[in-house]
Structures are given as structure tokens and as C-alpha cells.
Amino acid sequence: MTTATDLRVMDGNKAAAMGVLLCRPDLVASYPISPQTPLLEALYRASAEGRLDAETVEVEGENSALSAAIGAVAAGGRAFTATSSMGLMFMYDAYLFAAGQRVPVVMTVATREQTAPHTVSSGQQDIMMVKEGGWIQIVTESCQEILDSILVAYRLAEDPKIQLPVNVAYDGYYLSHLSEAVRVPEQAAVDRFLAPVGQGKRPVLSAAAPLTFGAFITGDLYTEYRYKHCQALQSALDLVDALDGEFLAAFGREYGGSVETYRAEDAEILMVGMGSHCGTLQVAVDALRAQGVSVGVARLRMFRPFPRARLAALMRGRKAVGVLDRSVCFGWGSGHLFVDVKAAAADLGGAIPMVNFIGGLAGADLRREMLERAVRATAARARGDQGPEVVWLNLE
Amino acid sequence: MQFHSPFEGAWADPETIHTILTGEWRLQRPVTREARCSHCGLCFLFCPNGCVRDRGRHFEADLDFCKGCGLCARVCPVAAVVMVEEEGA
Numbered sequence: 001m002t003t004a005t006d007l008r009v010m011d012g013n014k015a016a017a018m019g020v021l022l023c024r025p026d027l028v029a030s031y032p033i034s035p036q037t038p039l040l041e042a043l044y045r046a047s048a049e050g051r052l053d054a055e056t057v058e059v060e061g062e063n064s065a066l067s068a069a070i071g072a073v074a075a076g077g078r079a080f081t082a083t084s085s086m087g088l089m090f091m092y093d094a095y096l097f098a099a100g101q102r103v104p105v106v107m108t109v110a111t112r113e114q115t116a117p118h119t120v121s122s123g124q125q126d127i128m129m130v131k132e133g134g135w136i137q138i139v140t141e142s143c144q145e146i147l148d149s150i151l152v153a154y155r156l157a158e159d160p161k162i163q164l165p166v167n168v169a170y171d172g173y174y175l176s177h178l179s180e181a182v183r184v185p186e187q188a189a190v191d192r193f194l195a196p197v198g199q200g201k202r203p204v205l206s207a208a209a210p211l212t213f214g215a216f217i218t219g220d221l222y223t224e225y226r227y228k229h230c231q232a233l234q235s236a237l238d239l240v241d242a243l244d245g246e247f248l249a250a251f252g253r254e255y256g257g258s259v260e261t262y263r264a265e266d267a268e269i270l271m272v273g274m275g276s277h278c279g280t281l282q283v284a285v286d287a288l289r290a291q292g293v294s295v296g297v298a299r300l301r302m303f304r305p306f307p308r309a310r311l312a313a314l315m316r317g318r319k320a321v322g323v324l325d326r327s328v329c330f331g332w333g334s335g336h337l338f339v340d341v342k343a344a345a346a347d348l349g350g351a352i353p354m355v356n357f358i359g360g361l362a363g364a365d366l367r368r369e370m371l372e373r374a375v376r377a378t379a380a381r382a383r384g385d386q387g388p389e390v391v392w393l394n395l396e
Numbered sequence: 397m398q399f400h401s402p403f404e405g406a407w408a409d410p411e412t413i414h415t416i417l418t419g420e421w422r423l424q425r426p427v428t429r430e431a432r433c434s435h436c437g438l439c440f441l442f443c444p445n446g447c448v449r450d451r452g453r454h455f456e457a458d459l460d461f462c463k464g465c466g467l468c469a470r471v472c473p474v475a476a477v478v479m480v481e482e483e484g485a
């Protein structure tokens with residue numbers, strides 16, 4: 001059951017570094033960019049002090065960082081890299097290659113807005129820009145969950161049936177730079193948790209048994225690899241739910257797999273969100289519950305693959321659904337999460353009143369009273385009130 | 397569902413690799429007139445596809461892979477290589 005843990009206070013970048021160290025990577029290659037840089041500094045310090053037995057590659061940019069990680073993984077190793085915002089965009093071709101070639105890299109993204117307008121502040125636009133890239137995307141709410149999700153990420157990535165790269169995303173500054181209490185698991189327990197994956201469980205480059213890697217493919221064979229990629233990605237939904245139970249048994253913590261709920265069982269109103277502000281949302285829900293508003297939260301932990309069936313089941317019978325977005329989906333005029341949640345709601349047949357709240361862009365505050373307002377606005381739609389489909393919280 | 401690869405992604409065993417015969421793209425083929433060939437090897441060095449083979453006393457293109465670019469004929473100092481139109485299917 002629960003193993004001995006070390007309770008410490010650390011920010012999200014340190015928690016991520018701690019998670020990476022516990023997974024014993026063979027290679028770390030990364031390029032500094034706010035707000036993930038302190039994570040890199042922590043890993044390179046660990047390497048300098050002999051606490052990280054890994055190749056640490058100093059690269060000239062993010063494209064090379066991910067490419068170095070891809071090479072290490074193809075050669076049978078475990079690799080880690082990290083980035084944010086424009087750095088993620090700069091590694092876009094390597095990003096697509098890693099997924100299409102089925103290279104199980106793990107990369108954290110300390111989320112940040114995209115330029116322009118220029119900013120380095122928090123937002124989830126960067127991970128949304130790559131959501132169709134074929135990676136698994138996990139989005140976390142707390143520093144503890146960052147550390148824990150990195151352990152799960154390697155289990156998902158290196159699973160022989162999946163063999164896909166995984167992003168573990170955490171809100172820049174709100175998580176990357178703010179400190180919380182974090183339980184650090186014992187190394188032996190992490191080793192046991194990761195034992196089912198690792199070397200020898202997937203094809204590797206080796207002079208003794210040569211294989212080609214990344215060959216030119218056309219037509220039917222290309223279609224076959226696309227089909228296999230789609231199947232593997234979708235299968236991560238079941239595996240992440242199963243791993244949640246295994247994680248609970250090993251470390252005494254659980255997160256609900258692909259979706260975590262809060263006071264949702266009997267709720268007439270369901271609020272859907274993703275990331276650190278879901279903690280604030282829970283406080284808002286508690287306050288409104290005390291005033292008789294029947295509301296609960298469904299927090300998506302996995303955005304790709306999208307937990308369509310679980311979310312549809314959670315929305316069934318609700319009187320209204322409110323969706324919080326910290327990114328903008330150009331072309332729909334809403335947030336990205338809203339588009340996907342609406343698509344999942346269509347599986348239910350009947351129309352549920354739905355309203356989208358965009359907020360928290362470029363570090364704009366999502367305060368408790370704003371989220372309470374969002375819940376009340378959603379409750380008003382349940383009563384038949386009319387209003388805009390998309391509400392911009394910070395402009396009200 | 398019918399699969400052709402035992403791998404999840406574009407990995408392949410070199411023994412069973414799915415090979416594309418680029419020679420199928422060719423509109424003209426190089427023909428080496430053996431008697432004229434001085435065996436200097438310039439065509440071998442210049443071939444961008446790396447498909448010119450040394451046949452001992454002369455060089456000639458491997459037509460499975462030769463795309464018919466004509467560079468071998470262009471660089472041949474004794475005009476031993478001539479390009480001939482491909483005809484038929």
C-alpha cells in the first residue's frame with residue numbers, strides 16, 4: 001500500500017524535475033525558455049552533483065532538443081525534454097515525427113501564451129496548437145500531480161501497445177513558479193512502478209540487429225501506420241484509467257484517470273475545465289453549494305486522446321454544462337475545450353444548454369468570484385435564460 | 397484488417413524492407429556503349445542516386461533505381477553513355 005514518502009515544499013518546475021530524476025532517464029536535452037527554465041536548471045544541477053546518471057546535451061534550440069531525445073529513445077534509452085510556448089512551436093516538425101514514428105519521449109510543457117501579442121505569461125494556447133500532433137497530452141492541476149503524472153507518462157509512453165510520446169502540461173507560473181507541499185515517492189517504489197516498461201520492450205536501433213528507422217512510406221503501408229497510431233492513441237484512455245488504480249496501490253494517491261470529478265454525482269450543473277484554475281473552481285463550487293446551487297466539476301486530465309465516452313456519460317442528464325477555456329480556437333470564436341466538449345455532448349442526442357467561458361489568457365486572473373459568476377451564468381442557462389455562447393470572463 | 401508490417405511505426409527489418417523501385421519513374425534510360433567506355437568512373441561518382449554499378453570493364457546504371465536524370469551521359473568524357481527514350485508501359 002502506501003510507501004514511505006518525503007514531504008517537501010517545492011514549485012511545479014522542481015516537482016517536475018523530481019519526477020524526472022525518479023524515472024532515471026538516459027538522456028536529458030532541452031533549451032531554456034520561460035517558464036520551464038528552472039526545471040532544466042534543477043536537472044543540470046542534479047547531473048553536475050552526480051544525482052542524475054544521464055547524458056545532458058546542450059543544444060542550440062528546441063528542435064535539436066527534441067531530436068536528440070528522439071535519437072536516444074530510438075537507440076533504446078529513456079529520454080526527457082521540456083519546453084514552453086514558442087519553443088514548442090520551434091520543435092514542431094520533430095514533434096510530429098516523434099508521434100508518427102512512435103517514439104516514446106516524455107516532454108513537459110510549462111504552458112504559456114503564444115506571441116503575438118508578445119507575452120511570456122501563462123495560458124494554454126501552446127499545448128492547443130499541437131493537440132492534433134498525435135501525442136498523448138496530460139494536463140495537471142497541482143505540483144504533486146505534475147510529479148506523479150511524469151511517472152505515469154513513462155508507463156503510458158513506453159507501453160508496448162502504445163509506444164507514443166507524452167506531454168505532461170502544467171500552467172506556467174501558476175504551477176511552475178508557485179510552491180506547494182509535494183510528497184516525493186521512494187526510488188524503489190518508482191522503480192517497481194516502472195518495471196513493466198523500459199529497455200527491450202520495443203524496437204530499437206542496434207548495430208547487432210539492424211533496423212531501418214523513419215523510412216519513406218507510401219499509400220497502403222502509410223495508411224496502416226496511421227491506423228495503428230490512431231488505435232494506440234485511443235487505447236491510452238483505458239490504460240490511463242487502469243494505471244490510476246495501480247498508482248493508488250503503489251503510492252496512495254489517485255486522480256480519476258482521464259477525468260477527475262468534484263461533487264459531480266448529483267450535480268444539475270457541470271463545469272468542465274483543465275488545469276490549475278480547477279482548484280479555484282472547487283472553492284467556488286463549495287461556496288455555491290452552500291447557497292443551494294447544485295454544481296459539480298469534471299476536470300479533464302487527459303486532453304489527447306479525448307475522453308469522449310467518459311465525459312459524455314458525465315454530462316448525461318445535466319441541466320447545463322459550462323466549459324472553462326484558457327485558450328482561443330480561431331475559426332470557432334470559442335475556446336478549444338468547448339469545441340471538443342460540444343462534440344462529446346452530441347453523442348447524447350439531446351441538446352444540453354452549454355456555455356463557454358474564456359479567461360485567464362496571458363496570466364489574467366481567474367479569481368474565485370469570477371468562477372462563481374461563471375457557475376451562476378451556467379445555472380441561468382439551465383433555467384432557460386438566453387445569452388451569448390461564449391463569455392469572455394476578463395472583459396466583463 | 398490486413399496488415400503488412402509487424403511494427404507499430406515506420407521501422408523495418410532490412411531483409412524485408414518495403415523497397416520503392418525509383419526506376420519506375422524514369423522517362424529516359426542511360427545505355428552504356430561498352431566498347432567506348434574507358435572505365436574512368438565519373439558516372440559512378442556523379443550519379444545522384446548512387447545506382448551506377450561497376451561491371452569490371454565498364455559502368456552501367458542499375459535500372460531498378462535509375463531515375464533517368466541523364467547526369468551520367470552529361471559527364472561522360474568519351475560519350476559512352478547515351479540516353480534512350482523509354483517506350484511502352
